[in-house]
Amino acid sequence: MTNPGAAPHSKTVIVTGGAGGGIGGAIAAVMAEAGWNVVIVDLDIEAGQSLSGRLRRKGLAAAFLGADIVNADCAEKAVSFAMDSYGAVDALVNNAGVGMVQDITGVSDEDYRRIFDVNVDAAYRFSRAAVRAMPGSGGSIVNIGSVHALANITGYTVYAATKGAIDAFTRALAADCGPRGIRVNCIHPGLVPSPQNRELIQRLTSDVDAWLESYTYKRQLLANLPTGRQVGELVKFFLSDAAVAITGQSIAIDGGTSVMLYERCL
Numbered sequence: 001m002t003n004p005g006a007a008p009h010s011k012t013v014i015v016t017g018g019a020g021g022g023i024g025g026a027i028a029a030v031m032a033e034a035g036w037n038v039v040i041v042d043l044d045i046e047a048g049q050s051l052s053g054r055l056r057r058k059g060l061a062a063a064f065l066g067a068d069i070v071n072a073d074c075a076e077k078a079v080s081f082a083m084d085s086y087g088a089v090d091a092l093v094n095n096a097g098v099g100m101v102q103d104i105t106g107v108s109d110e111d112y113r114r115i116f117d118v119n120v121d122a123a124y125r126f127s128r129a130a131v132r133a134m135p136g137s138g139g140s141i142v143n144i145g146s147v148h149a150l151a152n153i154t155g156y157t158v159y160a161a162t163k164g165a166i167d168a169f170t171r172a173l174a175a176d177c178g179p180r181g182i183r184v185n186c187i188h189p190g191l192v193p194s195p196q197n198r199e200l201i202q203r204l205t206s207d208v209d210a211w212l213e214s215y216t217y218k219r220q221l222l223a224n225l226p227t228g229r230q231v232g233e234l235v236k237f238f239l240s241d242a243a244v245a246i247t248g249q250s251i252a253i254d255g256g257t258s259v260m261l262y263e264r265c266l
Ligand SMILES: NC(=O)c1ccc[n+]([C@@H]2O[C@H](COP(=O)([O-])OP(=O)(O)OC[C@H]3O[C@@H](n4cnc5c(N)ncnc54)[C@H](O)[C@@H]3O)[C@@H](O)[C@H]2O)c1
Pocket: 016, 017, 018, 019, 020, 021, 022, 023, 024, 025, 041, 042, 043, 044, 047, 067, 068, 069, 070, 094, 095, 096, 097, 098, 099, 118, 144, 145, 146, 147, 188, 189, 190, 191, 192, 193, 194, 195, 196, 197
């Protein structure tokens, strides 16, 4: 589909999982509102068409490619789609990711493979394709990791391994790409109450809101959970000229979760 409403002279960013009702969609909206051409890649066709349509109706530049990022040719297709739509790829946000809460003894090889395919392999392929396409003047990549790359609770062995991989990948890719003027950084969100996350929590409890309130009090230093928009604003900063001297860095946006030794109980 090529009806992207391109803003002339704007830069173009690809956001994987950019149709998501949590972090991905918020990143896409924040970047479009900041004047970027946004290419959303997501397997949820209804959500992708709906969000890109909403953004275009506001006069913003957004194009949608419905695709599964696990497919080996998806990254190249997404880059071609961005070039056809807007003529360039200046930035990439590797946002798409799936969660898993499961004791290691219950993880099947298929589940293990699938989560690595989405959370790690696809990020690698999209980064490779984007770096090949970025202009000689440079570009910028932001990887969305997780607080689980830094600290953990039970049930997160495999998910944490994928996000730890993304954290290390960020630094190594920054080393590869620095001489090309391409910056690579990583954001580790804490608990953001996205639809995907609410679904996972529903497996633990029937009262998701009470669970979230208790989590916020016990596992954060600050009183509010981070939001998708706040992650989007951080992405916008990393992709902006204000961050031209920053690469290979990871930062948590987690209300303090990753610096706590014990949960608060009083
Ligand atoms: N929500 C949180 O609390 C939280 C916390 C830490 C890290 N993260 C990470 O942030 C990112 C976004 O998570 P979110 O929960 O906000 O979800 P989100 O709202 O961004 O939704 C994820 C989107 O990715 C898409 N997607 C999933 N698999 C795909 C595939 N194979 N191909 C194409 N699209 C695919 C889904 O359709 C969905 O639209 C993920 O990498 C996640 O691991 C989330």
